[in-house]
Amino acid sequence: MKNCLIVDDSKVIRKVARHILETLEFEVDEAGDGQEALTRCEAKMPDVVLLDWNMPVMSGMEFLKMLRQRGHSDQPKVVFCTTENDMAHIRAALEAGADEYVMKPFDRETLHIKLQLVGVA
Amino acid sequence: MQISDSSSRILAGLLEARTGQQLTMSRRWRIETALSSLLRERGVNSLDELITILVMGKEPNLSQQVVEALLNNETYFFRDRSPFDLIARHALPALAERRKDQRRLRIWSAGCSTGQEVYSLAMLFAEAPQQWAGWTIDILGTDVSTACVERARSGTYTQFEVQRGLGINQMIKWFEECADGWRAVEALRRPLRFQVHNLLEQPPHPGAFDIVLCRNVMLYLSAEKKTLAFERLASAMAPDGWLMLGAGETVIGQTTRLGADLNARGLYRLTGDGSLVEKRSGDRRAALGA
Numbered sequence: 001m002k003n004c005l006i007v008d009d010s011k012v013i014r015k016v017a018r019h020i021l022e023t024l025e026f027e028v029d030e031a032g033d034g035q036e037a038l039t040r041c042e043a044k045m046p047d048v049v050l051l052d053w054n055m056p057v058m059s060g061m062e063f064l065k066m067l068r069q070r071g072h073s074d075q076p077k078v079v080f081c082t083t084e085n086d087m088a089h090i091r092a093a094l095e096a097g098a099d100e101y102v103m104k105p106f107d108r109e110t111l112h113i114k115l116q117l118v119g120v121a
Numbered sequence: 122m123q124i125s126d127s128s129s130r131i132l133a134g135l136l137e138a139r140t141g142q143q144l145t146m147s148r149r150w151r152i153e154t155a156l157s158s159l160l161r162e163r164g165v166n167s168l169d170e171l172i173t174i175l176v177m178g179k180e181p182n183l184s185q186q187v188v189e190a191l192l193n194n195e196t197y198f199f200r201d202r203s204p205f206d207l208i209a210r211h212a213l214p215a216l217a218e219r220r221k222d223q224r225r226l227r228i229w230s231a232g233c234s235t236g237q238e239v240y241s242l243a244m245l246f247a248e249a250p251q252q253w254a255g256w257t258i259d260i261l262g263t264d265v266s267t268a269c270v271e272r273a274r275s276g277t278y279t280q281f282e283v284q285r286g287l288g289i290n291q292m293i294k295w296f297e298e299c300a301d302g303w304r305a306v307e308a309l310r311r312p313l314r315f316q317v318h319n320l321l322e323q324p325p326h327p328g329a330f331d332i333v334l335c336r337n338v339m340l341y342l343s344a345e346k347k348t349l350a351f352e353r354l355a356s357a358m359a360p361d362g363w364l365m366l367g368a369g370e371t372v373i374g375q376t377t378r379l380g381a382d383l384n385a386r387g388l389y390r391l392t393g394d395g396s397l398v399e400k401r402s403g404d405r406r407a408a409l410g411a
Binding site for chain 2: 087090100101103110
């Protein structure tokens with residue numbers, strides 16, 4: 001069973017994403033900001049991170065840059081999942097090392113295909 | 122909101138008369154959802170009131186709007202993925218060889234809804250520019266719904282639609298932001314044509330299509346209409362062309378004009394005199410009495 005870390009400051013989004021991911025047979029963990037996500041990654045690296053952009057304490061972009069800089073051999077796939085939906089943000093995310101990008105709102109099919117495209121579903 | 126059996130039967134009759142599609146019991150549950158927007162737009166209070174307006178025939182455009190609202194337009198880019206892999210890995214290399222003199226391919230997406238299947242096909246070609254340089258690639262999308270064809274022709278999708286089925290790199294390569302969402306770039310739209318067409322009528326270019334896709338349409342037709350639809354699809358295909366159906370759809374028991382391509386599961390070919398349906402080598406030896 002693959003493991004997904006959901007990083008989002010919205011409990012509602014985490015709940016919805018968790019429900020979808022569990023139907024896709026993922027083991028799910030949650031973090032409310034980038035700093036908490038880094039701590040969880042240090043403890044146990046997930047297969048994939050579903051990452052919001054705007055969060056308190058540490059943003060998704062800051063988290064992603066720090067994660068990639070640490071150069072762990074078991075780097076997870078990172079799928080941004082955000083309301084930032086313009087080309088500039090998408091390009092910035094890809095340049096920082098994101099593997100995929102989901103624009104909110106999304107449905108189960110969209111997320112499933114994105115996870116297939118990064119090779120974890 | 123409740124709908125009476127008699128109103129339900131009127132809607133089913135209207136849909137079948139216009140499109141050939143059945144409003145089976147399993148689809149009747151979604152009548153209310155499908156027509157709710159139309160009711161709001163028209164200021165109509167109930168489905169039965171809508172049926173009354175329809176039956177009185179005072180608003181001729183309304184019946185077409187009702188039919189279009191009842192159609193299932195579910196689609197997304199590269200739906201089910203594997204059919205596109207089959208086309209890219211099996212059909213297109215074979216056609217590239219067979220048509221190397223004419224350097225022309227014709228593909229028909231029958232029942233294309235809002236066009237995502239057609240744009241997915243266009244991406245297969247656009248992402249192999251060297252292979253197809255100098256070729257005329259004619260991709261036609263048709264649907265019985267005028268509204269769907271207009272949307273497909275515009276190549277414009279909402280944020281929700283554009284990311285369904287597309288990887289992000291593919292999305293930003295082939296779509297650009299516009300006022301209404303995301304629009305396919307001109308290079309992708311150029312080889313595409315769209316027109317309103319009922320599958321049960323004569324095909325657009327008889328005998329001309331190298332690949333015909335008709336996915337997730339047959340399941341809404343009665344057995345009798347399926348036979349007619351397969352006849353129409355078969356008559357559209359080039360003698361060595363292929364038909365692709367949706368997952369779970371088959372020609373078996375529906376038509377004698379088409380048979381499975383034994384070398385490419387999921388593709389169907391004209392049977393003709395039998396010589397055009399490919400055989401496994403073992404089958405061929407058996408046929409020769411070996």
